[in-house]
Amino acid sequence: MALFISFSMLHAQNIEDDLAGFGEDTQIESFDELDGFSDETLQVDTKEVKEQDKSSDNLKLSGDLAFKTAYGIKSHVVDDIDYKGFNQAQTSLYLQLDAKLPAGFKVRISGDTFYDAIYDMHPNANYSDDILDAYKAQLRLDDVYIQGSLLDKLDIKLGRQIVIWGKSDSIRITDVINPLDNRLPGLTDIEDLRLPTTMLKLDYYLGDWELSAMAIAESRIMIEAPARSEYFNVDAIFAGAPDPFLELEQPDNSVDNMQYAFAANGVFSGWDLSFYAAEVLDQKWHIENTKRVVSHVKMAGGALNIAYGSWLLKTEAAYLDGVRYNSTTDAKNRFDALIGFDYMGFKDTTISLEVANRHIYEHESVMEIGMDYVEKDELQTAMRYTKNFLNDTLDISALLSMFGSSWEKGGFGRVWLEYDIVDALNTEIGYVEYIGGDKPFLDMNKNNDRFFANIKYSF
Amino acid sequence: MILKILLTTSLLLSSAFAITGVEIAQKVHDRDDGDNSTSDMRMILIDKSGQQRVRELKRFSKDKGVDKFNMMFFLSPADVENTGFLTYDYDDSNKDDDQWLYLPELKKIKRIASSDKSSSFMGSDFTYSDMTSRNVEDYTYKIMKETKVDGHKVWQMLVTPKSKKTIDETGYTKSITFVRQDNFVIVQALHYVKEGKKLKYLKVLGLEEIDGIWTITKMQMVTKKGKKTEHKTLLEFNNIKYNQDLQESFFATRTLKKGI
Numbered sequence: 001m002a003l004f005i006s007f008s009m010l011h012a013q014n015i016e017d018d019l020a021g022f023g024e025d026t027q028i029e030s031f032d033e034l035d036g037f038s039d040e041t042l043q044v045d046t047k048e049v050k051e052q053d054k055s056s057d058n059l060k061l062s063g064d065l066a067f068k069t070a071y072g073i074k075s076h077v078v079d080d081i082d083y084k085g086f087n088q089a090q091t092s093l094y095l096q097l098d099a100k101l102p103a104g105f106k107v108r109i110s111g112d113t114f115y116d117a118i119y120d121m122h123p124n125a126n127y128s129d130d131i132l133d134a135y136k137a138q139l140r141l142d143d144v145y146i147q148g149s150l151l152d153k154l155d156i157k158l159g160r161q162i163v164i165w166g167k168s169d170s171i172r173i174t175d176v177i178n179p180l181d182n183r184l185p186g187l188t189d190i191e192d193l194r195l196p197t198t199m200l201k202l203d204y205y206l207g208d209w210e211l212s213a214m215a216i217a218e219s220r221i222m223i224e225a226p227a228r229s230e231y232f233n234v235d236a237i238f239a240g241a242p243d244p245f246l247e248l249e250q251p252d253n254s255v256d257n258m259q260y261a262f263a264a265n266g267v268f269s270g271w272d273l274s275f276y277a278a279e280v281l282d283q284k285w286h287i288e289n290t291k292r293v294v295s296h297v298k299m300a301g302g303a304l305n306i307a308y309g310s311w312l313l314k315t316e317a318a319y320l321d322g323v324r325y326n327s328t329t330d331a332k333n334r335f336d337a338l339i340g341f342d343y344m345g346f347k348d349t350t351i352s353l354e355v356a357n358r359h360i361y362e363h364e365s366v367m368e369i370g371m372d373y374v375e376k377d378e379l380q381t382a383m384r385y386t387k388n389f390l391n392d393t394l395d396i397s398a399l400l401s402m403f404g405s406s407w408e409k410g411g412f413g414r415v416w417l418e419y420d421i422v423d424a425l426n427t428e429i430g431y432v433e434y435i436g437g438d439k440p441f442l443d444m445n446k447n448n449d450r451f452f453a454n455i456k457y458s459f
Numbered sequence: 460m461i462l463k464i465l466l467t468t469s470l471l472l473s474s475a476f477a478i479t480g481v482e483i484a485q486k487v488h489d490r491d492d493g494d495n496s497t498s499d500m501r502m503i504l505i506d507k508s509g510q511q512r513v514r515e516l517k518r519f520s521k522d523k524g525v526d527k528f529n530m531m532f533f534l535s536p537a538d539v540e541n542t543g544f545l546t547y548d549y550d551d552s553n554k555d556d557d558q559w560l561y562l563p564e565l566k567k568i569k570r571i572a573s574s575d576k577s578s579s580f581m582g583s584d585f586t587y588s589d590m591t592s593r594n595v596e597d598y599t600y601k602i603m604k605e606t607k608v609d610g611h612k613v614w615q616m617l618v619t620p621k622s623k624k625t626i627d628e629t630g631y632t633k634s635i636t637f638v639r640q641d642n643f644v645i646v647q648a649l650h651y652v653k654e655g656k657k658l659k660y661l662k663v664l665g666l667e668e669i670d671g672i673w674t675i676t677k678m679q680m681v682t683k684k685g686k687k688t689e690h691k692t693l694l695e696f697n698n699i700k701y702n703q704d705l706q707e708s709f710f711a712t713r714t715l716k717k718g719i
Contacts, residue, residue, distance in 0.1 A: 018649055019635065022660055062537055106718075147717070155717070164567045191565045205713060267712055269547070269557055272570060305570050307555060312572040344571065347630065347654060348578045391504055391690055392582025393512075423512050423536040458537035 063095040063110075068454040070187070076447040079228035079235075081125050083448065087230065090116040096143070105148030113139040130226035130244075134183055143196050155203040160196040163214065165263060165276055166316050167303045170382035170401060171356045173316040173338045174276050174301040176283060177214070177261055179222040185231055186401070186412035186432050186445075187452060195220055199259075209266045216259035219251035221281055221294045236444040238371065248285060248292040257281075259296070272305040276318070286324040287371065295324045295331070310345030314338070314354065323360075326371035333361040340382075348388040356380045373439055379405045393420045403439055410437025410446070424458040480600025480616050486643045488595050493672045493701040494522045500531070501695040502583055507688060514539070514581060517719060518696075521705050525550035527592065528710035532719050543715040546573075552594035561715040568712050577630025577653070583692040584659060584680035588629040597625045603635070608646050613637040626653055642673045658683045664693075670701045 070088040077083075092114035099107040119127055119136045127136075145159025166174040170190065178194040198218035204211045225231035227245030234241045251257050261278035278299045285292040301318030316338040322331040340354030356379070360367070363376035386397040395418045402411035416430025429452070436446030502514040515534040520527065527548040533539045543561035558571040576588035601617040618634040620626045630653050637647035648661040665677030676699065681691040 018651075018658055022647060022649070022662060062540065064538070155713070162566045164565075167570075169569075191562075194566075203713075205708075205711075210713065267559075270555065307557070307570055307572045309555065309574040310572050312570060342572060344573075344578075345575050347575070388579070388582070391506065391579060391584070393506075420512070422510070424538050426538065456538075 058100045060098045061095065062098070062459060063093065064456050064458040066092045066094075066454055066456040068092070068452070070450045070452040072448065072450045074447040074449055076230065076445075078230055078233045079128070081127065081230075083230045086121070087118060087450070088116060088452070089118040089121065090114050094142075101146075101148070103148060105146060107146045108143050110142040110144070111140060112142060113137075128226065128228060131229045134223070134226045134229065144198075153205040155205075157201040157203075158199075160198045160218070161201065162194050162196045163199075163201065163212075163261075164194070165274070165303070167272070167274070167305045167314040168316055168338055168340060168354050168356075169314075169342075169352060170384055170399065171338055171340075171354045171380055172283070173336045173356060174274075174299070174303055174318045176276075176278055176280050176297075176299050176318070177216070179220055179281070179283065181223045183223055183225050183231065185225070186414060186434060187450075195223065208268055209264055212261075212263040212265070214259075214261040214263075216261065216280065217253060219253050219257040219259075219281060221248075221250065221285075222283065224248060224285075230448060231445060233444040237440045246287060246290055246292045249294075251281065251294060257296075270307050272303075274303045276301045276303070282323065287326045288324070295322065297322045301336075310343055312342040312344070314340045314342070316356075325367055325374070327366045328364055328372075330362075332363070335359045335361070346387075348392075350384075350386045352382075352384045354382045373441065378403065378409075380411075381407065394418070402435070403442065404437065407435075408437050409439040410435050410442030412442075412445075416452075425456070426458075427453070427455045429453040478614075480602050480614075481595065483602070483614055483616065483638055483643070484595045484598065484600050484618070487638055487645060488592065490643045491672055493520075493670070493674065495703045495705045496520045496699065496701045497703050497705070498699040499697045501697065502581065503693040503695075504583055505691045505693070507690060512536075512582070514583075519705060519709065521707065521710060523707060528707070529591075530710055530714065541718050543718065545710060545712065545715050546591070547710075548591045550592070550594070552597055556591065559712055559715060561712075563718075568715055574628060576628050583694070584682045584690055585692060585694070586630055588631075589661075589680070593629075597621055605640075606637070608637050608639070611646070612640045613646065614640060630654065631659075644673050644675070652682075655684065657689070665695075669699055672701060674699055 068088055068090045069086065072084045072087050075082055075084045092112060094110070094112040096108065096110035101107060115137050116135055119132060141160065143160055143162070145157055145161045147155065147157040150156050163177040164175055165177060166172070178197050180193045181188070181195055182193075197216055197220045199214050199216040201212060201214045227234040227241070228243075234245050259278070259280040261280060262276070264275045266273045276299065279296055280299065281294050282297045285294050298321040299318050301316065303316040306313040318336045320334045320336065323334050324331050336356060336358045338354055338356040340352060342350055342352040344350050358378045358380075360374065360376055367374050380401070380403050382399065382401045384397070384399045386395060388395050397417070398413070398415045400411070400413045403409035412432055412434045414430060414432040416428055418426055418428045420426045431449070431451050433449045434442070434445040436443040496519070498518045500516040500518050502516065504512040504514070514536065517532045517534060519530040529546045529548060531544045533542040541563040545559045547557040549556055556573045558573045559568050560571055561568050573587070576591065577586050579585075580587050580590050597620060599619045599621060603615045603617055606613055606615050614637070616636050616638065618636055620629070620631070620633070626632055631650045632653050633651050635649040636645050638644070639646050644663070644666060646663040646666065650659040650661070652659055660681045660683065661678060663675050663678045665675065667674055667676050675696065677693070677695050679691060679693045682689045
């Protein structure tokens with residue numbers, strides 16, 4: 001009994017000790033005393049923000065200024081240039097202008113520019129014009145569109161824009177609308193890879209469904225690492241490759257090259273379902289008549305998300321008709337399927353796994369050894385881990401992307417951390433390891449491992 | 460003899476409260492918290508060295524029967540501007556809430572699997588469970604005593620999750636709440652955090668009656684380990700308006716994508 005009383009008293013005393021925390025915070029560490037940040041000051045700040053918002057309500061300029069650098073840790077020689085050591089010193093500026101028009105319409109115009117001083121810092125390196133064009137400087141338009149509602153349930157978006165299909169985050173299966181910027185594979189996250197394309201997009205809302213139709217007028221294709229650059233050692237892949245290498249032909253913007261796409265996205269309680277159909281430019285090139293060209297493919301597919309507890313199941317499937325390869329004369333059909341999940345059951349943590357298989361119908365053995373290096377079934381695995389620390393000021397992430405059933409074909413692994421120094425000023429440092437394997441397109445980069453860092457100010 | 464005194468005291472205390480703990484919790488839950496509301500939210504995050512980060516958001520809320528729809532858009536800082544967050548907060552504790560996040564950098568709407576709500580809400584000391592209503596039947600309630608907070612009479616209650624599932628979902632092993640007797644608003648709470656033996660102190664700093672609805676206009680959450688403050692968050696609500704013309708169709712991924 002004495003023990004019970006002692007415990008009860010001790011418990012009561014503990015609670016009273018804990019409750020004392022209210023008093024301490026208001027008396028000793030109150031907001032008034034902390035950095036002189038009083039409630040009165042807060043109200044003044046709030047008014048200032050509101051006034052700024054009003055003045056810039058219809059026109060807003062935002063963007064970011066960034067500096068990126070990278071350091072190659074191994075000797076990685078391509079075309080007699082060794083990329084070991086500092087190989088990037090890029091300053092970039094991104095600007096975005098948003099305007100609100102009458103009737104709820106909005107306009108966005110954005111563009112970016114960069115200059116990489118590393119090419120001035122290595123004057124003795126004999127960089128080709130293609131390399132300098134691709135990596136030294138850039139000035140381009142990104143999003144340029146107008147969007148609004150034509151009717152109560154009908155939206156329109158006209159102009160250069162990005163449309164994302166699918167539920168996966170690391171592997172693309174049904175995400176076929178926009179081409180990618182592949183100049184720095186493995187080093188850039190997917191959000192910075194997609195290239196906006198000019199199109200007319202109409203969205204009609206019917207109950208839980210969004211029905212979309214797109215007519216894509218701009219025949220924009222992927223941006224590749226130039227031949228004989230640090231990410232495309234063409235001589236390691238194609239024996240006797242011509243110099244200069246085969247030109248990547250830009251398709252004309254013509255009626256014949258118009259692309260079309262349709263989607264139906266259903267959003268339900270606990271799950272989402274999407275169906276897709278498209279005739280678009282392929283996401284890869286093939287060699288035809290001594291040129292690298294991109295052909296049209298037809299795609300029909302779907303994607304499903306199911307949320308259960310802390311699990312988010314992700315599945316995608318796509319049937320592609322008319323995929324061209326280097327080593328065969330006829331086009332092939334391909335079935336791509338993905339299954340994966342996100343797990344968010346650990347505090348401030350997301351773990352995701354995606355596994356995809358690409359099955360080529362009427363596969364020919366020559367495709368495995370000559371110019372294409374693709375098997376009948378090709379497995380890709382992507383694992384991602386992200387954890388937030390220090391009240392979201394520090395994010396630590398890791399991504400592993402590997403090809404082959406036992407990862408024998410190679411891939412890459414990347415770890416990085418992002419830290420918010422202050423609001424709108426953040427820095428990122430990381431390391432990417434390119435893992436060699438049976439696939440020459442991946443094996444050629446096995447010595448291209450590098451540390452990278454950047455600092456970005458958003459405004 | 461001592462046991463007899465304790466039992467008698469307990470009985471006397473119980474009969475002294477004309478209302479039970481669960482009845483208070485139900486009244487807190489059922490209290491009119493407004494419908495079709497819009498507000499500007501300002502979140503000030505302060506770390507232990509005193510460095511501040513400020514997030515500004517626009518918030519929309521609508522009731523659908525016993526369920527609640529919420530939509531939030533970041534207005535600042537620049538690196539997260541236009542990030543949108545949509546939640547269907549279901550009253551039924553057996554049904555997971557639906558949540559979607561729109562990341563403007565990614566230009567993609569992503570569904571969030573939501574059963575674990577113990578994670579930080581946008582980097583603040585509030586968790587996702589703090590930002591949604593709790594199910595009354597998931598907890599036991601014990602009135603500890605009647606006391607006063609800022610001059611108002613309150614019930615001090617011990618709130619204990621009934622199951623490990625609720626502890627895992629909220630991240631709190633128990634809470635002590637202070638409920639104002641005149642309006643059933645929780646004006647103070649102490650949460651015991653499962654991980655790291657931390658304590659979280661919630662204190663309402665501003666409470667106004669707007670359109671007849673008791674409305675929190677300012678509150679803070681302070682995370683402490685022992686007596687040492689680790690981090691604190693101040694939440695301010697401005698331009699609070701009820702009974703706005705918000706259609707159910709507004710609370711959809713379409714709005715997330717288009718922005719405000």
